[in-house]
Amino acid sequence: xxxxKLIFLDESGAKTNLTRLCGRAxxxxxxxxxxxxxxxxxxxxxxxxxxxGTTACMALEGTTDTESFRAYVEAVLVPxxxxxxxxxxxxxxxxxxxPTLALITQAGAKVLFLPAYSPDLNxxxxxxxxxxxxxxxxxxxxxxxxxxxxxxxxxxDRPRRARLVCFVWLQFLLNRSRPQMSK
Numbered sequence: 001x002x003x004x005k006l007i008f009l010d011e012s013g014a015k016t017n018l019t020r021l022c023g024r025a026x027x028x029x030x031x032x033x034x035x036x037x038x039x040x041x042x043x044x045x046x047x048x049x050x051x052x053g054t055t056a057c058m059a060l061e062g063t064t065d066t067e068s069f070r071a072y073v074e075a076v077l078v079p080x081x082x083x084x085x086x087x088x089x090x091x092x093x094x095x096x097x098x099p100t101l102a103l104i105t106q107a108g109a110k111v112l113f114l115p116a117y118s119p120d121l122n123x124x125x126x127x128x129x130x131x132x133x134x135x136x137x138x139x140x141x142x143x144x145x146x147x148x149x150x151x152x153x154x155x156x157d158r159p160r161r162a163r164l165v166c167f168v169w170l171q172f173l174l175n176r177s178r179p180q181m182s183k
Contacts (some may be wrong), residue, residue, distance in 0.1 A: 001086065007109070009048040009077070009089040010065050014135050016041045021136065045131070046072045047088070048080070049124050059181045069094040070101040073103050082167065083108030090114050 044064050047057035056076045060068055069092075081087075087109050089095050095113070104111055110144035119125045 002084075003051050005082075005085050007048045007050055007087045008086055008122050008124040008125045009046075009087055009095075010122055011044055011046040011069075011092075012132065013042050013044045013063065014132065040171050044068070045128075046076075047124065048077055048125075049127060054080070064092070066094040066097045066100070070097060070100045071101070073131065076183055078103055079105045079108045081107040083107040086112055088112045088114060088122065090119070091116050157178070174182075 020096070023147070025031045041061065042063055043059055043061060045057065045059050046064065047055050050056050056079075058072045058076045062068070077087075081104065085102055085108070090113070091113055101111055114121050
C-alpha cells in the first residue's frame with residue numbers, strides 16, 4: 001500500500017469553556033481563568049489529512065451527527081478523493097452510514113475502520129491535540145489587537161468564535177507546511 005494513498009479522518013470539538021490546563025501564580029496563590037457561564041457552545045471541526053499534509057476541513061456549530069458527517073463527506077472530502085485512496089476512520093456511528101460510505105466508494109476510494117478504542121493508530125489525533133492547545137492558549141489571551149481587552153467567546157458571539165477556530169486552524173496548517181531548516 002502506498003502511504004500517499006492513506007487519508008486519516010476524524011473530528012474534534014471545542015467548547016466555549018475551553019481554557020488552559022495549567023498556569024502560573026505566586027506561591028500560595030490560585031490561578032484563575034475565565035469561562036462563560038450558562039449555555040456553553042460547541043464547535044465541531046471535521047478534517048482529513050494525507051501524508052503530504054493536505055487536508056479537507058470543515059467547522060460547524062454543534063456536534064457531529066449522521067447528516068452533518070454526510071454533508072462533510074459530500075461537499076468537502078469527496079472532491080479531494082482520488083481513485084485508490086484509503087480513508088481510515090474510527091468507529092463513530094455517523095461514519096458507518098451506508099449512504100455516506102457509498103459516496104466515498106463512488107469516488108473510487110476504500111474505507112477502513114480502526115479497531116475500537118484505538119486513537120493512537122490515527123495520526124490526526126496528534127493534530128487535534130495541537131489545535132486544541134492553540135485554542136486554549138488563544139482563548140486565554142488577554143491582549144486583543146494590542147489593547148488591554150479580554151476577548152469574549154460567549155454564546156452570543158458565534159461568528160467571532162467561528163473565525164477564531166478558522167484562524168487557529170489556518171495558523172496550524174501554515175506552521176505545519178513550512179519547510180524544516182536543516183542544520
